[in-house]
Amino acid sequence: IQEYKYFLDKLGHQVDIFNNKDVNGVIDKINNGNYDFVHLHAYEFASQFNKSLEQKYCFSCHNGYFFKQDKWEEDFKEGFQHYLNAPGIIALSNPTKNIFIKAGYSGYISVQINGIDTQKLNFKEEGNNKAICLGWIQPRKQQRLLAETIDGKLGLDFVGPLDDPNFKEGTTTKHLGIWGLKQVYNNLTAYNCLVLISNGEIAPLVVLEAMAAGLCVVVSESASANLHSKEFIKVLPDDILTNATAENKKIVCDTIIDLIEKNKSFRQEIVEHVRENFDFSYIIKNYIQIIDDFSKFDY
Incomplete structure (x- = not known):
């Protein structure tokens, strides 16, 4: 996430990172911040984001057992239904994207692969x-x-x-x-x-x-x-x-x-x-395209 900020800042974007467990405090900051794009990585926040965030957002899932549903813990099973109600999903691979689609997800969805500097x-x-x-x-x-x-x-x-x-x-x-x-x-x-x-x-x-x-x-x-x-x-x-x-x-x-x-x-x-x-200088182009596409997506 820090690398995304670094490379986006270099391209002239202004990026804030909220790494805070107080979900309501984070939502207040976003609602008062007039952001053009919001990307959520904390899956336990999805439910509250769906209820209280005043703008659409994209969600990414990083659960290591995402492909092994028999190993999902109860909180993740419950949370998965909230992910399906997120306005947008940025999947880390095509197989990840396909799981959301097969589960009935109908919002904006795209793939952004991981990268490094x-x-x-x-x-x-x-x-x-x-x-x-x-x-x-x-x-x-x-x-x-x-x-x-x-x-x-x-x-x-x-x-x-x-x-x-x-x-x-x-x-x-x-x-x-x-x-x-x-x-x-x-x-x-x-x-x-x-x-x-x-x-x-x-x-x-x-x-x-x-x-x-x-x-x-x-x-x-x-x-x-x-x-x-x-x-x-x-x-x-x-x-x-x-x-x-x-x-x-x-x-x-x-x-x-x-x-x-x-x-x-x-x-x-x-x-x-x-x-x-996989270098950030390469993958950041796709991320910027996702931001642009999502801004035009009618949710």
């Missing part, structure tokens, strides 16, 4: 022949299962807050703690491959950040939104870690090892691919 990522010509799993360590992201599958077969570092009491380090699977954003931007390029075999994602930024640093990526289907079919991107089934057959374990290990080995020859191509398709 690729210039912030450090880049080196060679990696350290290791893989990294970067992000909150929790059951949804399946790092514990990944570590158990990989340990002893290749070097895999885990970085992020530890929120899974069952996660354990092994001989070649290490938890390096938590990195700040500057460390992420500087350190990612030391690796050859990012691994994110998660059971629930919507459009993870870390995948784009890794590619901007020159890494190949091995991701689950849930984590593959908006990615292209490329030799340096491998997509595995969400359940390949839970359905832990000997064959599936071998597929996971072999896939990561293969991309680590191939990474050196792909690194520059990967960076160019991300800059051409």
Whole structure:
């Protein structure tokens, strides 16, 4: 969201960000602010926005289990009905858009893919022949299962807050703690491959950040939104870690090892691919078009 503000400000727009849990206070500020466009990212606010906001707005959903309705928590199930009454929806991928449409949504809807400022990522010509799993360590992201599958077969570092009491380090699977954003931007390029075999994602930024640093990526289907079919991107089934057959374990290990080995020859191509398709200087054009289209939408 901060990147959107930065790039929109550069283009002459004036952007305010309200990061406040007081929904009524936020609504009062918007109602008194004479804004041309409002974009809501907090799904728990949708109901009150529908009731009290005096202008139309667009909503985006970031729930990691959005594609897994059997895993929706009660508050999200209840909230989903309010999302369908939002004047506009900005989906993070076409599959996300399709879920809203199949649920009967009839307002304005468009797709805006996630993007990053690729210039912030450090880049080196060679990696350290290791893989990294970067992000909150929790059951949804399946790092514990990944570590158990990989340990002893290749070097895999885990970085992020530890929120899974069952996660354990092994001989070649290490938890390096938590990195700040500057460390992420500087350190990612030391690796050859990012691994994110998660059971629930919507459009993870870390995948784009890794590619901007020159890494190949091995991701689950849930984590593959908006990615292209490329030799340096491998997509595995969400359940390949839970359905832990000997064959599936071998597929996971072999896939990561293969991309680590191939990474050196792909690194520059990967960076160019991300800059051409996911850099904010590219995706911001579509966002501005959405703002223009939504302003003309009769709700």
